[in-house]
Amino acid sequence: MPHHLPLFGGSRAWSQEDWTSSDDRVRGGSSHSTLTCSASSLTATFYGELDIRTLGGAGFASQRTTGSDRVWDLSAYDGLEVILGPSDGKVYTLTLKDEILPRRPDGREQSSVSWEYDFKAEGMRNSIFVKWSDFRPTYRGKDKHDAEPLDLRNVKRFGIMVRSFFGDQEGQFELGVVSIAALRMGRYRDHPQEEEEFDEKEDWGRTRSGWFSWLTSCLRCRS
Incomplete structure (x- = not known):
């Protein structure tokens, strides 16, 4: 089992066919979003306009994966x-x-339960690691405290969203996403007695080093 499973971007190239918009227009709003990417691009760009006037302070714009029969374990x-x-x-x-x-x-x-994690990206490039326990269950924008645990064997949709937080943010938005991948932080052997002591900092460094090596090779090929 690999420690690093590319899902979108990285060694699994971005594809425009994987994504579609899901904006507040379905509820009568005026926000709109686009995600541009290609197999030759290192970064997908999520951008558009977040409108809060039409719905009286509320608003959201998002891109989600296409299809209803896709499953990620x-x-x-x-x-x-x-x-x-x-x-x-x-x-x-x-x-x-x-x-x-x-x-x-x-x-x-x-509508169905969504599992959400809010983040703020600043600068030209950075990375975040989101543990499964960091995702919170919501239903139609409100926390759902009685939700069943996230079924990690049957993840059926990914999404990237920007919302107004009832007037806290609005207008044009733009976010670059280089890659999304599942990550296993531990190192395990087939036999329990052969497990090594896990150094999270060391393993994280190896993962980051491997990713930057891949990125460097891609940039050399494009130059």
């Missing part, structure tokens, strides 16, 4: 590593879903 990993590119300093949200309900008769999607 992430149960062997400890969380997600997100390598971020240039950002405008706004607060963004990483979302997961383990359930997608059938569409309503009018064609709209039914």
